[in-house]
Structures are given as structure tokens and as C-alpha cells.
Amino acid sequence: MSSINITVPDLPESVSEATVSKWHKKIGDTIKRDEILVDIETDKVIIEIPATHDGILTDIIVNSDSSVKAHQILGIFNSLKTSNPCKSFHIPDQINSLDSHKTNYINTEQVQSLSPSMRRLVHENDVQPQILKNNNCHTIVSKEKIKEHSVNSFISSSRSQDEKKPASLTTQDRSEKRIPMTLFRKRMAERLLQTKNTTAMLTTFNEINVQPILTLRKKYGLAFENKHSVRLGLMPFYIRAVIESLKHYPEINASIDDSEIVYHNYFDISIAVSTPRGVITPVLRNADILSISDMEKTVKELATKARNNKLNYHDLTGGTFTITNGGVFGSLLSTPLINPPQSAILGMHAIKDRPMAIDGQIVILPMMYLALSYDHRLIDGREAVGYLEKLKSLLEDPTRILLDI
Template sequence: MTTEIKVPVLPESVADASVATWHVSVGDKVSRDQNLVDIETDKVVLEVVSPEEGVITEILEDEGATVLAEQVIAKIGAADSAQADSSKSTEAAKPAETKSSGGEKVEIKVPVLPESVADATIATWHVQAGQSVSRDENLVDIETDKVVLEVVAQADGVVAEIKHEEGDTVLAEQVIGILEAGASAGAASSEAPKEEASSGSDSNDALSPSVRRMIAEKGLDASKITGTGKGGRVTKEDVDNFIKSSAKAPAQTSAPAKAAPTELGGDRTQKREPMTRLRKRIAERLLEATNSTAMLTTFNEINMKPIMDIRKQYKDVFEERHGIRLGFMSFYVKAVVEALKRFPAVNACIDGDDIVYHNYFDVSIAVSTPRGLVTPVLRDCDKMSLADIEAKIRELALKGRDGKLTVDEMTGGNFTITNGGVFGSLLSTPIINPPQSAILGMHKIQDRPVAVNGKVEILPMMYLALSYDHRIIDGKESVGYLVTVKEFLEDPTRLLLDV
């Protein structure tokens, strides 16, 4: 029986993709859920895993080929029936492997950048000039203000030249290095580098793009991380465990030391390192918001006991039914959307001299990632259930952590929710996310004495903060909106009854 390996469903607005890296060859035995191939679009890298155990009997599309959604790119057969075919295919594939090792010079180029991204920055070179590399080994990370792109070696060989160093600004398809395919380092001086390169490439081949990116962001040495996955593959859990164990040893550090500390005398030192492009973009947008809007913040507080009681009563049944935990964010989103329906100005924005009222409800959720704060968008929240919202928030949070958020997922949005309470913030004044007109800040839930019907009770209270653009939203509307959110959260039944 033959199983077809297909290109995944591509993100919306992406017409086609490229086969970036095959991690297997014809004749290789594969395990269920083993990563077979990376499919690259102009926005994301998608991993295609094996649906079952078997043998790769045929690879229909080679690396670099342009493919469409759900196109068949390989076939898997049963291990016993595919051995003969795989051996024949392997023999046929040998000339193609040796074809690339002719000592020719191959240009290392910046990938095609996502739409609306003008340039990029060289974040990290993982190799040096003169170093031997293997085909598909990650050579360099290219960082834009939205995503991180990996550039891999197109063939076995030696990095002959690095034209642009870390921190340089580069353009799409600009040549940043030269790879001499099929070459090897000098016999006398290359023994150690060869060993290092081979061990590094072996570990890199066993890593998925998301794990490689996580290791690069943390500045870790992949060869020191023990893999517990199938075939010794390093998983995200392995990286997390390595970071935790390293934190116990002060001598080891996971932060990339791009700049040596400056001596100020005695034990006083300081270190200078450049901002990432994402951090620069965050800074620009924050300044834009404070300089171009008439921003004002109004506050209120809510009693979280009703929601906490509902969550306590139904969380186990909810998780069993929907396969996702019931959190507070889904209640926040529902309350925000219902309040936006009653106060359309809060869901609007200014475009020149016009006010644009939106008849849809796309809510941005502030997510903290290793590279900085991002605001992916939940679209059409009014049509989503609590379970849908929880599942989508989890999906976006994981993508943000792994650096896999697409440009489409981070653009748009009519209103933003930020939850500083998860970090312990008791009260804050959040900054508007332009061109939006308002942002709601949620904070730490804390037991406080509250007067209820003439008596003092200890209740779990939380402060709300609504920052808004006073050019479009009046004080009466802003206070009315925040009070409406408060009423929905203090009496969640109203969300179900739409009253």
C-alpha cells in the first residue's frame, strides 16, 4: 500500500510554495510523525511529517521546486514491499547527488522578503569562511521586522567568502556569501574544522526549523543538547530542559555575547548590543502612537469571582469536550466584542479626515515572545465560541514563541487586548496600537476587601485600563464602553443571553 505525501494547505493569500529541504532520501525508513520535508512560502516554513511508518519509495519534487497546496510530492510504501524499489531509486539518484559537487561557486543569497518588507538584517552567521558545510545546513539567519528567515547550504562544500557580516542591512536576493560546492578545506588545517562541521551538520539535520530557530535565539550550542526524540532528534522540550539546567550553573550563559562587556572599574561593567529589527519596529510604533494620537486612559475594576466560579465548575468538562483548557482570555474577548457592538466608535479608526467604522470584529492579542511583543489577530471573534477563541490564542502564542507568525496573522485588527496580569502587573496605562483607536489592559487578579451591600468582603478583584484616542472617542463613550465590559465580566450570563 502506498501513502501519498502532500504539500499542506497553504496560508491565505499564498499561491504557491517551494520545497526547501528534504530530510530523507529514497529508500530511507521513516517513523510516524518524523519530519520529512520543509515547505517554504514567502511568509512561513511548513513542516511535513510522515503519517505512518514505512520507506520512502519516490520523491516527485526536488528541493527548489515550486509546488501548490495539497500537491503530491512523495510516496511512502510498506517497509517490506518498498526495499527493491528504494534501492533502484537510490541508484538512480546517485548521479544527481554528485552533480552538485563539482567545485563550482554557488552564491549565498538573501531569500525573497515578505510583501511590505523593504530590507532585512543579518542576524546570525552559523558558519565562518573556510568552514566545511553539508547540504541543507543552516548557514545564516536573516531577520526582518516581522519574521526570521533561514538560509541553508545548497550543496556540500566550503564557505569560501562571507560578504556581509552580522548586523548589516541587506536586500532581497542580495549576495551575502560564496559557497564552493564540492570543495574541502586544506588537508593540513581542516581536520578539526571538518569534525566540527560534520558534527554540527548532523545535529542540524536532526533539528526541525522551529527548534533550530529556538536554539539560535537563545544562543545555544546544539551539540551540547541531548535529544530524546525519535532517532535522537532534539525537541523543544529538550531545549527547554537544557536552558533550565544551564540556569543552575552560573558559568554557562544562554545569551549570545555579541559585544564584550566594557570595564568601568572594579566589578562595574556594561555591555552594548544593537536592537533587533523587531525591537526597532516596536519602538517606532510606540512613538508613533504617543506622538500622533490624543491618548487618554480611564480605569475601572471588576469582581472576577463569577467567572472564576464558572471556570472552576466547568473547566474539566470543557477540556474533555473541546481538548483545550478554559482560560480567562476567551471571556475577555467575548466581553470586548459585545461591548464593541454597543460602542462602534471604539471599533473604528481615523483615516485622514474620515472615520472608518468596521462592521467586523478583529481583536489583536498582545503576546510576549523571545524576540519582543507582537500582536497577532483573532479574526471575526463575534463568530467564534469560547473553545474556538482559546484554541486560536494558543495556536498564535505557540507560533509567536517559535517565530512562525505570518505577516497576515500580525496585521490588521480593530482593537487590542493586553494582559500584563500574567507578569504580575497590578495597574498600567497601555499604549494604543495604531491605527486602532483603543486598547484594553487586563491586570493581576488580587484578593482585596470590597464593600458589598454595606458589608466588607474579600473578593478577587482586577483593575481594567482602557487607553483610547480622544480625537474619535469621547469621555462618555470610553467610560460607557469600559463599564459595559465590566458588567459582562461580572455577570457572564449576559454574554449568553445577549442582554
């Protein structure tokens, strides 16, 4: 066998540290080449570190929730150079039936063959060393088994004591749990505070009648799916209308860099996606040249990668404008926060049937509120209101997008 270090790979540019998110293997586990050993988390992505060889994990140097830097050693595993690795360890049934008193079955020769830490664990947990030794692999497997036995014994003892308690004493405990905030959450909190403290943020609202888009989707949805092998959703209509409106109001697609205004002549649209880690914003690049079907496929792919922690750093950087849709969770109205260094973000919300006055008549229509949060240092109220009016006209009459009017 040869020892191989498990190290942190090169981190993305501008990322100085990461956090050990999760170990997928325990000390003593047999691992196969390319199996994922550990996940490390940056403020944007999760990086999976695979095994480079077959082997056995012998040491975990950095535990979960610890901060690490590039090339830092996380753990060690022994590479297997033969086809017969140490067999899996089995503890006989008698280990579960040990009495509470100290066992008298300790063999001095076997105890001396163990490491000092192993000898301490043997005595502390009343485990017979002769059932721990297994083809010279006891230092790899035994610690986990001993600890597992100790924990199981404690749980069994606790349960037996609880069963003896009167019913009046077994009420639910008032407990608390503290866990370290992940690096992603820390960074997100910093960015949100940065947005609040460094931008002159305002939000303006409008509402749209979604019926024309729903009618179009119902009429052509089946034909679209048969041809492109993907369902026709509402997001491509929103994205297309957003881009056409940005062309009329380039300030909203711009950003501030120190004392300069940067106008982007391209449209990289960030789409907010909710994941177990929090909200992240993968970027739909060159969205203005994508077809409706390409938009639908790409958005679906990015959302799937986001929820499975498969996004890379490139997928999350460089957006010029953000769309967030709280309506999928039932949100009726909100004031979204700008995603720096961008200057504006569009919030879309739940579609609700509401009575509306149309040509003097009360009509029930599927309505949705739009919210545009913007940096007043760059965007004036006139541009913000005009942008939403343009967006409203395109969404309520999608034909305008085709005719460019």
C-alpha cells in the first residue's frame, strides 16, 4: 500500500477559501477510483473531490464545516496495489451483549499490538481486542466500530431508562441546535448587506394580464413539445420580453464600476433558482440570440444542475440583469434585492384571477404583479417606469415581439 493525500484543488479565481461541506466516506471505508470522497463548498459552487485510486480511507484531517484553502490536505487514503483489499469487518453478536462491568477477556499480547489510542478505546468501551484484529487492518476499522458500539450502548441504556420513567416525565424536551453558517450563507449575507448599504435602491411596480400568453401556450403547447421534446413554459416569454425591453432602456442592463458606467451590448440573464443551499443565480448567456426552445432547454438544464450542486463557477458569473420568480412559491408581491454588480432585478409573482375593469366592464383575468428594483444612482424613475410599461405591452401582446414594435 502507498499513502495518498486528499487535497483541495485549485479554487476559482477570486475565491480564497472554501468550507468542507460533507464527507461521503468514513475512516476504514473501502473506496473505488472516481468515487466522490468529499464535497467542498465555496460562496458560489460545490466542488466534488473524487478518489484517484482504489483504496481505504485511513485518516480525515479536516472535518466538516471547517475552512480550507487551495492545496490543503483534507485526508489520507491507502492505495490498494493488490486485488485483495482488507475484508469488511464484522463484530460478533457478543459485542452487543457485553455486561456493564469490565470484561476479563483482554489478551495482553493483543492489547500491546494495538496503538495507544486503540488501547484506550478498548478499555473505555469494554471491547475484547481479540475480536477487533482483522488481517492487520484493526487500526483502520476498529475505531469506528468501537465508537459505534459505544454510541449504540449509550442509546440502548438511555432508552431503557426512559421506558422506566413515569409518563408524566416523558414530555418533549425544549431543545436548541446550533450549526455553523455555511460559507455560501455567509457570502450571501455579505452581498445582501452590501446591496442595502452601497446602492440607492428603489422598487417600482406594475401588473400584467397573463391571459394572452396562457392562450398562446395552450394553443401551441402540444405541437411545440412534439417538435422540440420539451414543454413550453412561461419563462421563455418573460425572458424574451425582458430582453426586448432592455434594448429600449440600456441603462437597466448597465452597471457601475467605480466612477464609470458600463453599458453591456450583450444580454446575459441571471435566473434565480431556489436550492437547498439557498437562492443562486445561474446565467443564461447570449439570451438574445436563443430561440424559445433553446431558452426552455437551457433554463431547465441550469435549474437541474443548480439543485444537484453541479454548477461550475462560470455558470454563476457575469450576468447583466436578473429575473426572480417568487410566484412559484405563491408570493403575491415582493421587493427583490439587486444582484451586484448589476443595477436592476425583475421580480415576477403568482398569477391570480382578479376582477379587472376592461372597457367599462368587470372581467375576471389572470393577473400578475411585476416589481423592478433598481439602483437610483444609475436609473431614474422615468426609465424604471418606462421599462415596466414596455415589458407590460410585450407580455400582454406577444405579437409585438415578433414585429419589433
